[in-house]
Amino acid sequence: MTALTTPSSSASTPPTTTARPTTGTPPGTARPPAAGAPIGDLIGWIEAGTPAEASAYRTATRGGVATxxxxxxxxxxxxxxPNCMTDRRFDGALACLVDLADPPAEAPDTYGQWKGGWVDFPGRGVDIGSSHGDPGRFGSGLGPELPAGRSLTFGDYGCRVDGSDVYCVDYADRTGVRFAATGIEGFGCLRRAAPPEGIGDHLSC
Incomplete structure (x- = not known):
């Protein structure tokens, strides 16, 4: 994430480079915002993390084999x-496998293997718990660890780790999610809603 720069009066100063606007939580804030905080606070907290290179997270490893x-x-x-991964077959949407302490019960009339901790976050909605006939994107294994305090920006997303929890925002829709063993929480316009058919729990704008 490129920080905002302020041009000086020097004629040799390069042009100002502007990335996505940051608002809310100032740099250096140690703790993430609580559930219900403005989305700008979460964006600011994520962007206050030390940037990680996205190129270091373009592989997944399973059984010692890197893909x-x-x-x-x-x-x-x-x-x-969580184990998180994007999938270009689904417009680069982010999904995470989370070891939830209390995953949603299997939805009625589902087929395949129920994955209560499979969380899809395409932006304006979050699906928690769904049925899958194969591992899908996660068949490639695990991506590298994102250390605590580091922020990772890719596509429309930005993510940062706090302890064992991962917080991600979708810049395009200005929504955010906390992926935690204790449950999935939404930021921005995301609120609990009736789940679509085949989904265990759901957040929607």
């Missing part, structure tokens, strides 16, 4: 969960 993910990104939290 090049191309334009996709994969990473895990320090405790090995």
């Amino acid at each position: 090049d993910l191309g334009d996709d990104v994969a990473f895990t939290g320090p405790s090995g969960t």
